[in-house]
Amino acid sequence: MASIDPSRKLLTLINVVEVDPDKCDEVVKMFVDATAAVMSGLDGFVSSSIHRSLDGTRVINYAQWESEAALEAARNNPDTHIYYEQMDAYAKSYNPMLTTVIDSQLHK
Amino acid sequence: MASIDPSRKLLTLINVVEVDPDKCDEVVKMFVDATAAVMSGLDGFVSSSIHRSLDGTRVINYAQWESEAALEAARNNPDTHIYYEQMDAYAKSYNPMLTTVIDSQLHK
Numbered sequence: 001m002a003s004i005d006p007s008r009k010l011l012t013l014i015n016v017v018e019v020d021p022d023k024c025d026e027v028v029k030m031f032v033d034a035t036a037a038v039m040s041g042l043d044g045f046v047s048s049s050i051h052r053s054l055d056g057t058r059v060i061n062y063a064q065w066e067s068e069a070a071l072e073a074a075r076n077n078p079d080t081h082i083y084y085e086q087m088d089a090y091a092k093s094y095n096p097m098l099t100t101v102i103d104s105q106l107h108k
Numbered sequence: 109m110a111s112i113d114p115s116r117k118l119l120t121l122i123n124v125v126e127v128d129p130d131k132c133d134e135v136v137k138m139f140v141d142a143t144a145a146v147m148s149g150l151d152g153f154v155s156s157s158i159h160r161s162l163d164g165t166r167v168i169n170y171a172q173w174e175s176e177a178a179l180e181a182a183r184n185n186p187d188t189h190i191y192y193e194q195m196d197a198y199a200k201s202y203n204p205m206l207t208t209v210i211d212s213q214l215h216k
Contacts, residue, residue, distance in 0.1 A: 002112040002212050004157045032211045040216045047214050049112045051207035099159035103140045108148045
């Protein structure tokens, strides 16, 4: 199971994809299928978790990579290009943010 | 440790806060302190993980709650109001998105 652990110093990519609500389920399926078919086998890939906003206007990919170099290599891998082309075709906008986890707290 | 598990059917709140890069560390500290002091003790709170974008323009809170009702109760709890006021004061914009985890995959 994917876990959020500040001590691991992973790169966390949070990509907020704006979609037409009537296309939301298709975009979710596209992300899930692309992760299973291509992304999850790439070097440096750690996890990808697909979120759907309750109002259907956003699909959010919360993905963990070992490093920026690994993510960059994935982007340059021809096997992933169909995935980025599909995102371009479906998304009204998208905003991939490269982040680091600073802190994580559970219920106390 | 916080984990991402589609089977738990939690509410995941992803709040993307746009900040001045020179205020980014203060906003991170504000979130971390507010979580420790108030949020983490509230009914229905599961976890909160604070992310900082590498370019310093975004602080992202990835928070898990048992339900929308629990989150709504937290917002209406006077103990949390200082936290929302600080966010208003610091943020150039913020966009809290209520989501469900549909799928999560690890490296295979």
